[in-house]
Amino acid sequence: MLDTILPFATQETAGPVHNELWRDLVPLLAGRARVRVSRDNGRNYRQRDERILDATLPSRPAAVMLHDATTGLAKILAIDFDSGTRGVDQVEIDVRRTQAMLSEHGIRWIHDRSPSAGEHLYVPISGGITTGDAVDFLRLLAFRCPTVDPMPHMTVQHGCIRMPGSPHKLGGRQELLMSPKMALTVANSPAPRPLFDALHRSLEHLRPATPEPEPVGSVNDRDGQSEMNAGILTVARNGFQPGGKYDSPSEARFAVLRAATNAGFDTPAIYQRMNDGRWPGLNTLFSRYRSPLKELQADLNRLQSKGHRGGHNTVVKNNTSQPKAQGGTRSVRSVGFYEWLKIWRNASHARELTYGPSRVGLQLRLVLRALGEAASKSQSSFIEFGCRALAIATGLDHSTVSRHLRRLRAEAEPLVRLSSPAHGKYADTYELVVPEGLVNGSLAISYRVGKLHALRPVFRALGVVAAFVYEALEQGMKTAPEIMRSTGLSRSATQDALAVLEGHHLAVKAREGWIETGANLRFLADLLGATDDVEQQRNIYAQQRFLWVSWLNTRLVTHSGFAYPDQDYPFDEFEPSEDTYPPPG
Incomplete structure (x- = not known):
């Protein structure tokens, strides 16, 4: 596997302090009494591995759920300092800087450290904190503490973190750095x-400037999208409020979805906002479903079946208008994901012929492809597959894939663009887009049938x-001229390829054509040794991945000097001495 991690071989036995921390x-x-116990030694914390949080300390890495599934509120703000991004020294700097800020505003914290030298600060907040407020604060803080x-x-449904006492994949445990x-x-x-709130406001100067102010009473939540009513966005961000405008969570949910599709948001765009902290309230309204994405798609289909379509106005069911571009870059108007992907596929085929x-x-x-x-x-327009995964899909070298990705995103009207750069163990994230110049042509032709393949x-x-x-x-192409027009290949190349296919019994020439x-195809791949070639490439990349992760982990220096159980945390280090205050009166 490409994501090979270090073996979970040096797990320490839990001591009395670890058990007491987990119990008390x-x-x-915890935001809700649920914990996810990893089955792959800390690599993933899946929903299917979730269980009731009880007094028994798990024997494997375990992450506790942060948000209440009904209200969407977390009891604490969990500040995670990742040593895999900038190294241990920067973590130490960022932790001390954050502690000083908290102390300056009269806020106390709980502090722990992992064997990988990452650190957590847990800040209990009276009344709780929403996903949106937490993510917004952490993003601002990240400008100062990288x-x-x-x-x-990020999400109500999946937001979790390892807490004091939890085992770690490298061995050892989350150690509390205070009594x-x-x-x-x-x-x-x-x-x-x-x-x-005062601390949050103190970071406002770090927020990137917006290009222009929003109109009063409405908010433009994404470039190239129509405006959404501020009241609707309040529901999207805060969820259903009893005694408010809507009588039930279901009514509030459909109101947000109806407004979002009117504003031109498609399924991937709505789902992205539900999970990136911008619309946590809407995420909460879907949290009771096992698969929020499937339920979201079902709700959007219900709106369409009732005669609702995306656009500025609600239209009748027999709508004949064509979808339009989203700001010329994102996607066409609100359609289901797979319909959008078919439009992108038509656009990419038109672009392919120019190569x-x-x-x-x-x-x-x-x-x-x-x-x-x-x-x-992945059922998303956002691609988090690394160059090596794409290399396996295409039969190319990963360096070749990287070079071609740079070229594709540098085109005048790109079909793909970089959403977020790689960091640590995480690959670049790309987003598929339909350029405005290709929208009309993509809608004017029939969708291409069959599955989308790279290189089988x-x-x-x-x-x-x-x-x-x-x-x-x-x-369905049957003649050489049809195949040439569809593929952009020369006559000789097409004829040679047809001969190869015929020789391997993959194609035959009949009366009506080829x-x-x-x-x-799988059997023939095994017979020709192509399956072994794929497996060999996969194993090479798995080894490279293992070496890379090992190198990252060896660069992390585990600091000693944990506080003993009878030692109090030195808050006084972060608080001004009494003589700094003027005398009363």
């Missing part, structure tokens, strides 16, 4: 909300040209 302290910090990771608070007595005191004395039949042109086409295939698998393994042996010709046959035989 952790329930005071090792801060807002991920634990348990002091930690319990802080947990039972949350900071008044006005103090946190020509050269070796570089064919490679660009493969990379573009690999991105589309990744989007289909058998065509590593038979050749890239044969792959494009075979796909044309799957699309047709594909429906042969088992």
